[in-house]
Amino acid sequence: MTRKDVLVLQDLLGSNKKIAAEIRAKLGEKGIYAVNLLSSPGSGKTTLLEKLCERLRGRFRIGVIEGDIETDRDAERIRAQGVAAWQITTHGACHLEARMVGRVLADVPADLDFLFIENVGNLVCPASFDLGESERWVLLSSPEGDDKPVKYPEAFLSANSLVLTKADLLPHLSFDVDRARREALSINPRLKVFVTSALTGEGLTELEAHLVASLGSLRSGRA
Amino acid sequence: MTRKDVLVLQDLLGSNKKIAAEIRAKLGEKGIYAVNLLSSPGSGKTTLLEKLCERLRGRFRIGVIEGDIETDRDAERIRAQGVAAWQITTHGACHLEARMVGRVLADVPADLDFLFIENVGNLVCPASFDLGESERWVLLSSPEGDDKPVKYPEAFLSANSLVLTKADLLPHLSFDVDRARREALSINPRLKVFVTSALTGEGLTELEAHLVASLGSLRSGRA
Numbered sequence: 253m254t255r256k257d258v259l260v261l262q263d264l265l266g267s268n269k270k271i272a273a274e275i276r277a278k279l280g281e282k283g284i285y286a287v288n289l290l291s292s293p294g295s296g297k298t299t300l301l302e303k304l305c306e307r308l309r310g311r312f313r314i315g316v317i318e319g320d321i322e323t324d325r326d327a328e329r330i331r332a333q334g335v336a337a338w339q340i341t342t343h344g345a346c347h348l349e350a351r352m353v354g355r356v357l358a359d360v361p362a363d364l365d366f367l368f369i370e371n372v373g374n375l376v377c378p379a380s381f382d383l384g385e386s387e388r389w390v391l392l393s394s395p396e397g398d399d400k401p402v403k404y405p406e407a408f409l410s411a412n413s414l415v416l417t418k419a420d421l422l423p424h425l426s427f428d429v430d431r432a433r434r435e436a437l438s439i440n441p442r443l444k445v446f447v448t449s450a451l452t453g454e455g456l457t458e459l460e461a462h463l464v465a466s467l468g469s470l471r472s473g474r475a
Numbered sequence: 476m477t478r479k480d481v482l483v484l485q486d487l488l489g490s491n492k493k494i495a496a497e498i499r500a501k502l503g504e505k506g507i508y509a510v511n512l513l514s515s516p517g518s519g520k521t522t523l524l525e526k527l528c529e530r531l532r533g534r535f536r537i538g539v540i541e542g543d544i545e546t547d548r549d550a551e552r553i554r555a556q557g558v559a560a561w562q563i564t565t566h567g568a569c570h571l572e573a574r575m576v577g578r579v580l581a582d583v584p585a586d587l588d589f590l591f592i593e594n595v596g597n598l599v600c601p602a603s604f605d606l607g608e609s610e611r612w613v614l615l616s617s618p619e620g621d622d623k624p625v626k627y628p629e630a631f632l633s634a635n636s637l638v639l640t641k642a643d644l645l646p647h648l649s650f651d652v653d654r655a656r657r658e659a660l661s662i663n664p665r666l667k668v669f670v671t672s673a674l675t676g677e678g679l680t681e682l683e684a685h686l687v688a689s690l691g692s693l694r695s696g697r698a
Binding site for chain 2: 256323
């Protein structure tokens, strides 16, 4: 990177931070708990959201913002669950930015309980962009390998929770859950760790309970 | 992106293209066949290279450039195969650029046959940066899902070959090889497609034969 590139990036991150703070304030006022989901392509973000929507939709109002480089296939999958979804198609851009989320928020009902924001599949670039979320999840699927936290530290450092996905595939892989957990915690000791499988349902009750408790905390803090 | 961001990016891509052309000319003069490997994190780039090195190292001189955001674990894995490896640690940057490869080339022996360049694990950003390679491979592992070509088209459009990896996991997944192939070819009809498993060896003979034939073509074109 040249000096000019660094200055442009600093500008971009600075203006993103400002817009993210405005979004966070607005969501806080409305009592909406927002989760920004980050991961590599194909780690199971959409499938996890489908399963969480199934569990939450009877008792809570949910909305999902889907970030993709191309296609609205993920938004269609969420809508098939009877859940409102808004697609942001970035046409080549490698991450969501707060201003993109801000534009969609005008269409998001004020009485939502949970707003999930599925970022572009990329374990690198989205980590630098605050979207005004209440909490950030980094997903790591077992086939990706247990060495990813130390190789892609920024995503794990910036997240609040680590959601290990596709635990059902563990018997067929050399993935060491303890190693992944230990190395992720060495980067970010405050990470909550959930081991999940959307296929078998493993860990989803814990993740659901965490979401419900977090929404309660957000609203009691506001009261 | 603002107008200023676009101009900075155009500058960056323009100067990258110039350096990549110089690298391509140098490698061509020396008769070195260079492959740039692109994929999501954890698609199996390093494991595929380990297996190809095992097969090729008796008959050919091989070198590997390892691009990683942090750690030199991948270079260590390649060196354990008795193959020369050079680590480029980008410390946060989401892709390799030609100038990074250019700096390493000074250390690369002139009598190599194959130079493999393992890019940073990212299915988005590396696609825009020519490294002066002879051929670009995009890897897609079966657990990532067969919908990735249409969702991340740039990587598939810019590649010469699509290497489907982890075929051994197919019995445990809903991945449809025909759909992935069909959708990838709809984006880039010139893609060669290889279905492989580093675990069982499936498809590696075909990939090896393709490399050997490509080296022959490069050298006969030079003669």
